[in-house]
Amino acid sequence: MITSTPRRRRRAWSTIAAVATASLAATTALLMSPGTAQAGTTLGASAAESGRYFGAAVSTQYLSESGYANxxxxxxxxxxxxxxMKWxxxxxxxxxxxxxxxxxxxxxxxxxGMKVRGHTLVWHAQQPGWAQNLTGQNLRNAMTNHIAGVANHYEGKVFAWDVVNEAFEWDGSRRQSNLQRQLGNGWIEEAxxxxxxxxxxxxxxYNDYGTDSINAKSTxxxxxxxxxxxxxVPIDCVGFQTHIAHNENLSTYQANLQRFxxxxxxxxxxxxxVGQGSNQAATYGTVTNACMAVARCTGIxxxxxxxxxxxxxxxxxxxxxxxxxxxxxxxxxxxLNNGNPGGGGGEHITSAASGRCLDVPNQSTTNGTQLQIYDCWTGxxxxxxxxxxEISVYSGGSKKCLDASGGGTANGTAAIIWSCHGGANQRWNVNANGTITNAASGLCLDVAAAATANGSKVQLWSCTGATNQRWTL
Structure with a gap:
């Protein structure tokens, strides 16, 4: 995540993985029992264990075939x-x-119980004939009316849309489609x-092909x-189609995902x-491992x-x-079973005062990173x-624990992440009144100065009962 303040869009919190939940007891602190991690035996189950999805493109005409549907x-x-769902x-x-x-x-x-991606609202191909012949404002109106009609119809049923598909050329310039020629450079933003x-x-x-490396098009x-x-501009994700050969050069694939x-x-x-050939399986593995290594890669x-x-x-x-x-x-x-978890899988811890979530800035895994509150998302x-x-974030080799910096017990001690060691400064009680208290100091997890803005720092402070010290899981 970046620290500049984004627009306030409502985000759908779609629990793709089956995650453990617990209720607060009326008078006792909440201590959730750890789940037992097991290797998934199907693609979807394995992806869900790290908070991701593993999906397939479907032609509805084959759903009546038992092998296909099963x-x-x-x-x-x-x-x-x-x-x-195309135009x-x-x-x-x-x-x-x-x-x-x-x-x-x-x-x-x-x-x-399966999730649905939407594909695609606007594309230069598979436009109906009547739209292909429109010009100027008539085409603009047709495009925006189409988006409104389809996206509104599926509101609450589709967790993500490929809003615009394949609008760039190999050299990184805009594809000279009817949309580009008639509507100019602003049409993607308008969509x-x-x-x-x-x-x-x-x-x-935004979704495109030929972006499997750091190249002119992906740049x-x-x-x-x-x-x-x-x-x-309201953009939440970038799709990498990844139609590739078995011997594709994927040396910069992960780095490309990460830079986005x-x-x-x-x-x-x-x-x-991935086309058949001696490296088909290995190439599939390279792509999957790259996604698993990037925390914001949410699915395949x-x-x-x-x-x-x-x-x-x-x-x-x-x-x-x-x-x-x-x-x-x-x-x-x-x-999927062996990769580093990412893309979700736990719970939001949300500030009662602001509705913003406990957040590790910039998805850092560095010991000592001070926590903040930020708009909630699925990362x-x-x-x-x-x-x-214990309250932890990430998992596998990247797992970090919520920690009172330096073992501090004074007001203003920074709430940070640190490698988990089981010390008292990493032990927490989640209380029935919504507070989260440190076992070593008894201080409450607190948003500094009762701030509610993105990027507001989180610290420890004497418990007051104020809303900046109340959290929901």
Whole structure:
């Protein structure tokens, strides 16, 4: 996360993973029992253990096929429509919407506890013929009306939208689509603002291909996202399609994800498929490991379930034409189980005074980083695990504990993160009145000066009962 104040969008807190919760006892402090971590046996379950999703692109026409539907339901915890939510499918005639295909997928997914990504609101391809022929303000109105109609229809049902798809060329310049030619450079921003107005709860993403390394195209997109964040344009995430060959050069893939995450947006792998070849499994593993290593990489979607129905003819998916698991499947599963957790998985600790969340600035894992409050989102730097008197963030080798700096017991002692050691300055009571007190000092976790703004520092202070010392889990 970056420390500049973003717009105040409502964020959907979608609990993709099954996380442990506890209730406060009326008179006793809360001490949550630790869960027992187990290796997941399916892609979705394994991803959920680190707060991520593992999804698949779905063609609704195949849901009646038992192998297709059973594999989808068993292995994945998120879906995206291959075509059913695109412009030509949802608005074949001006102002006349058809949501039948998308609604079918949403209903199917909801019945099985699966999340739904939206793809895509605006794209230069698969526009209906009537839209392709529009010019100037007529095209602008058609675009914003389409976004409003579709995003509003799926409000509360779709956790993230690919608002704009494939708007850049290989050299990092804007694609000269009808949208670019007719509407100019501002059209992408206009699309995001329209989507924000239509569904303020969904995460809004830009999505593109050929961005699998630090190259001219990904840098062009990076510069746009950086500009959007600096000006408060509502963008929450960037999708990396990752349609690649088995011998793709992925030497800068993780670094590329991380540089976008450092701008303060989530990153998602949105259309993953890898051509067959001797390195297919290893390449899938490299991509999955990269996501697991970046805390703001919130999930992976493969573009299809079975090779039988892939848009490619080089058998690029995790299941063969008979729905048998390929070696690539086992490599991905191992990477999901062995990677560093991130992307969520714990609980928000929210200040009663401001509604903002206990936050590790800039997703730092450095010992001594002082905590702050910040707008709540799904990042791992706001996901706290409360267990046996310990309050921790991250996990695996990155796990850090809530700590009273230097073992201090005086008012104003900074609340920091530090490597967990079990000392009294890292022991906490979560009390029935909403306060969180340090076992060593008895002082309360406190937002300094009763501030409510993003970036306000968190410290320890004598308990007063004020709202800046009350927290909800």
């Amino acid at each position: 594999t989808l339901a068993a292995e994945f915890n998120s879906v995206v429509a291959e075509n059913a 030509d499918a949802t608005e074949p005639n001006p102002g006349q919407f058809n949501f039948s295909g998308g609604d079918q997928l949403v209903s199917w997914a909801q019945a099985r 995001f603002r329209a989507a924000d107005a239509a569904d303020p709860t969904a995460r809004l993403c 062009g997109i990076y510069n746009m996202v950086r500009d959007f964040k600096s000006r408060g 995450a450092d701008l303060g947006v989530d990153v998602e792998i949105t259309e993953l498929d 979607t493969v573009w299809g379930i079975t090779d039988k129905y892939s848009w490619r003819d080089d058998n690029p998916l995790l299941f063969d034409g008979n729905y048998q698991k390929k070696q690539a499947y086992h490599t991905v599963l191992a990477a 791992a730097n706001q996901q706290w695990t409360v267990a046996n008197g």
